[in-house]
Amino acid sequence: MTDQPQQDLLDQDGMRARKFRTGRTMFALMMREMSTSYGRSPGGYAWAILEPVLALAVLSTIFSFVMRSPAIGDSFPLFYATGYLPFMLFNDVANKTSTALNHSRPLLRYPAVTFIDALMARALLHLLTHTLVAYIVFFGIAIVLDLQISPDYTQIAISYLMGGLLGFGVGCFNCYVMMSFPVWERMWQILTRPLIFISGLFFPYETMPQFAQDILWWNPLIHVVGFLRKGIYAPGYTGDYLSLIFPILTALILLGLGLLLLWRNHQSLLEG
Known part of the structure; x- marks a missing residue:
């Protein structure tokens, strides 16, 4: 009878040790990803901010010549x-x-590093990076252009968490498919190029023809973009078409399927 409490304490200590080890492993993988993604290029981490700023400057300049004002608000940037x-x-x-997994293939030979650690570390780093970039860019635009905005931070957080979860779900599923069928990596890049034109970047959902709305509503990115605009342009932009359930459900289905396939096959994929 006296052995059971001691066994429970040992189990709890072991669980805490595993959680601590997982946290340290993910942090180490994130530091490695930062050095490989940004540390080897001139300018380093600054390019994470400069790239979207330059892209927005080009887009704003081009469209300002053909349009008097943007579809929402008064500021093109x-x-x-x-x-x-x-x-x-x-x-x-x-x-x-x-x-x-391909990026961390040598490290996955060590028992302390699991395939989930590699997936989550890379996704979390880039989610945090893009969140920081958005904070700098939006406040920079508001200050430089002297814009009077009253953002709804809840809607902004929903957009970024939804976009990150959707990217993670798609990425996990594609990780299995790309490792099983390498040609899918090139095909995916080709098939997703039109996404930039059909996700509401240039024309809001409400300004599209009805037949386009009926089709593009099923694009989860339409909702991710819409929630961010609802947050930035609050309270004037309502986004009545927006769905919270559909993008999250899509992300969770892809995430669950991807993790299940990787859990069953990651060893053979890494050895192949």
């Missing part, structure tokens, strides 16, 4: 930032997660 930044969040998290 702010309007395109609300479309471009969440799209790049999804795209970056999905692409980085899909190549996480």
Whole structure:
């Protein structure tokens, strides 16, 4: 009878040790990812901020010549930032997660590093990076252009968490498919190129023809972008078409399927 409490304490200590080890492993993987992604290029981490700023400057300049004002609000940079930044969040998290196991293949030979550690570390780093970039870009635009905005931070957080979860789900599923069928990596890049045009970056959902709305509502990124615009342009932009359940359900289905397939096959995929 006296052995049971001691066994329970040992089990609890072992669980805490595993959690601590997982945290240390993910932190080490994130530091490694930072050095490999940004540390080897001139400018380093600054490019994470400069790249979207330059892209927004180009988009704003081009469209200002053909349009008097953006579809929402009065600022071209702010309007395109609300479309471009969440799209790049999804795209970056999905692409980085899909190549996480190949990227960390040598480290996965060690028992302390699991395939889930590699997936989560890469996705979390790029989610945090894009969140920081969005904070800097939006406040920079508001200060430089002297814009009077009253953002709804709850809606903004929903957009970024939804975009990150969707990118992670797509990335986990693609990680299995790309490792099983390497040609899928190139096909995925080709098939997803039109996403930048059909995700509401340039034209809000409400301004599209009805037949386009009926089709594009099923694009989860339409909702990710819409929630961010609802947060930035609050309270004027309502986004009546937005769904919270559909993008999250899509992300969870892909995430569950991807993790299940990787759990059953990651060893053979890494050895292949």
